[in-house]
Amino acid sequence: MWYQNLSEWIFGFAFYYPLFMAYLWMVGALYYYISKERKEPLYDDPPVLTEYPFVSVLVPCFNEGANAYETVGALLELNYPNYDIILINDGSTDDTAAIIDDIAAKHVNVKAVQLTSNQGKAMALTVGTMMSSSEYLVCIDGDAVLDPNCITWMMRHFLSGPRVGAVTGNPRIRNRSTLLGKLQVGEFSAVIGLIKRAQRVYGRVFTVSGVVAAFRKSALHQVGYWSTNMVTEDIDISWKMQTHYYDVRYEPNALCWILMPETLKGLWKQRVRWAQGGAEVLFKFIDVFSDVKKRRMWPIYTELVVSIFWAYLMCVIFILWALGKFVDLPTYLQVTSIVPGWNGTLLAVTCLLQFAVSLFIDSRYEPKIRRYYYWMIWYPMLFWMLSVATTVVGLPTAFFKDRNKRATWTSPDRGIHQKERML
Structure with missing residues (x-):
C-alpha cells in the first residue's frame, strides 16, 4: 500500500525541499550579481541622477529615546540635496516625545509628530505620509542608521519608470558581540x-525590509496605504503593491545599519511575528490564483505555502521520533533517529556553500564580512529549529487572530548597542 512508504516520502520531501531551494537561491542570486550588481560602482560612489526630487524620510518611533539622536544625526548627514525628516512618536512611554521635539526645534528640515496613544507602525507611517509634501518617501525604523548615499541609490529606481512602487534596501547588522x-x-x-x-x-519580492524601504506616494494611495490590522506591515504592503502591478525592487547599495535581538527570548518574539505576518498574507491574498494577470505572484505564494508545509512536516518527524520512544508505531511511521546521516551532511555542506556565496557577494559592502563564515556552522542547528517552531506557532496565531484589531507594537530586544559600524 502507498502508506507503507509514507516515511520515505516524508523524509524525502524534508530533505530535498531545502536542498532544492538553497540551490535555486544561489543560482538566482549569482545570476543577479553577475548580470547587474558587479557591474555597478561601490555603494560609496552613488550614481549621478538626472534630477533630485524632494524626498521625505519617515521615522516612526516607539520608545526610541535611547536611539533617536543617533538615528536623526545620521539622517542630517545624508548626501542628498533635497529632503526633510518627519519623526512620528507613536504614544511612547519613555522620553521619545521630548527628544524628537528637541531635535525638531534645532533643525528646520525636521518635523515632529506626536500621537497620544500607541496606534501601531502602520498608522504612524500613514500619518507621516499625510504630513509629507513629497511624492517619494523613505521609511526607516527609529533605531536604524542610514548610509549617507542610501536615498540616491533608491531614487534612481523611481526615476527609471512610473511603475516602480517601492524599493527595499540592504539592512546590515551592527550589534555582533554575541x-x-x-x-x-x-x-x-x-x-x-x-x-x-x-x-x-x-519575478516578485516576498517583502521589502521594514527597517529600510522607499515608496512612491501615489502608489501607496492607490493600494490604500499600510494595513493597520496586519502584524507585519512590510510584508503586507509589498503584496498590495505587487498585486496592483507595481514593481518592488531590491537595491543592495542602499545600506542601513540596524540593531537586532541578541537574546533567545527577543529572537523568538521577533521570528514568531515574522512567521505570523507571512501566514496573514497567505490568507489575505489567497485569491491571487484566480487572476492570471497576477501570475508573477504565484511563485512566491507557492514558495510560502510549501515552506509552511515543510515546517509542519519537520514537526511531525520530531513528534514521531519522540513517540517511538514510548509507543510501538507501525513500521511506516517509525523514525529511528534524527541524527543526520549522509543526507544531513549534504544539507550542512549546502548550507555552508550558501553562506560562502552570499558572504562573497556581500563583501562588496563589508570587506571583512567573510570572517563571520566560521560562525555559520551553528546556524542550521539553531535557526532551522527556530524557523520550524515559529512557523508552527505563527500559522494558527494568524488564522485565529481578530482581524478587526489594530496591530500595535512593543519595544523589541535590540541587543547590545554598539555604535561603531563593524566594517
Whole structure:
C-alpha cells in the first residue's frame, strides 16, 4: 500500500525541499550579481541622477529615546540635496516625545509628530505620509542608521519608470558581540539578501525590509496605504503593491545599519511575528490564483505555502521520533533517529556553500564580512529549529487572530548597542 512508504516520502520531501531551494537561491542570486550588481560602482560612489526630487524620510518611533539622536544625526548627514525628516512618536512611554521635539526645534528640515496613544507602525507611517509634501518617501525604523548615499541609490529606481512602487534596501547588522548577533550577520546575507536577489530574477519580492524601504506616494494611495490590522506591515504592503502591478525592487547599495535581538527570548518574539505576518498574507491574498494577470505572484505564494508545509512536516518527524520512544508505531511511521546521516551532511555542506556565496557577494559592502563564515556552522542547528517552531506557532496565531484589531507594537530586544559600524 502507498502508506507503507509514507516515511520515505516524508523524509524525502524534508530533505530535498531545502536542498532544492538553497540551490535555486544561489543560482538566482549569482545570476543577479553577475548580470547587474558587479557591474555597478561601490555603494560609496552613488550614481549621478538626472534630477533630485524632494524626498521625505519617515521615522516612526516607539520608545526610541535611547536611539533617536543617533538615528536623526545620521539622517542630517545624508548626501542628498533635497529632503526633510518627519519623526512620528507613536504614544511612547519613555522620553521619545521630548527628544524628537528637541531635535525638531534645532533643525528646520525636521518635523515632529506626536500621537497620544500607541496606534501601531502602520498608522504612524500613514500619518507621516499625510504630513509629507513629497511624492517619494523613505521609511526607516527609529533605531536604524542610514548610509549617507542610501536615498540616491533608491531614487534612481523611481526615476527609471512610473511603475516602480517601492524599493527595499540592504539592512546590515551592527550589534555582533554575541553568537546570535554573529549568526544574524550571516543570515541577513545568506538568507535575506540572497533570497531577495533570486526573487528579483524570477519575478516578485516576498517583502521589502521594514527597517529600510522607499515608496512612491501615489502608489501607496492607490493600494490604500499600510494595513493597520496586519502584524507585519512590510510584508503586507509589498503584496498590495505587487498585486496592483507595481514593481518592488531590491537595491543592495542602499545600506542601513540596524540593531537586532541578541537574546533567545527577543529572537523568538521577533521570528514568531515574522512567521505570523507571512501566514496573514497567505490568507489575505489567497485569491491571487484566480487572476492570471497576477501570475508573477504565484511563485512566491507557492514558495510560502510549501515552506509552511515543510515546517509542519519537520514537526511531525520530531513528534514521531519522540513517540517511538514510548509507543510501538507501525513500521511506516517509525523514525529511528534524527541524527543526520549522509543526507544531513549534504544539507550542512549546502548550507555552508550558501553562506560562502552570499558572504562573497556581500563583501562588496563589508570587506571583512567573510570572517563571520566560521560562525555559520551553528546556524542550521539553531535557526532551522527556530524557523520550524515559529512557523508552527505563527500559522494558527494568524488564522485565529481578530482581524478587526489594530496591530500595535512593543519595544523589541535590540541587543547590545554598539555604535561603531563593524566594517
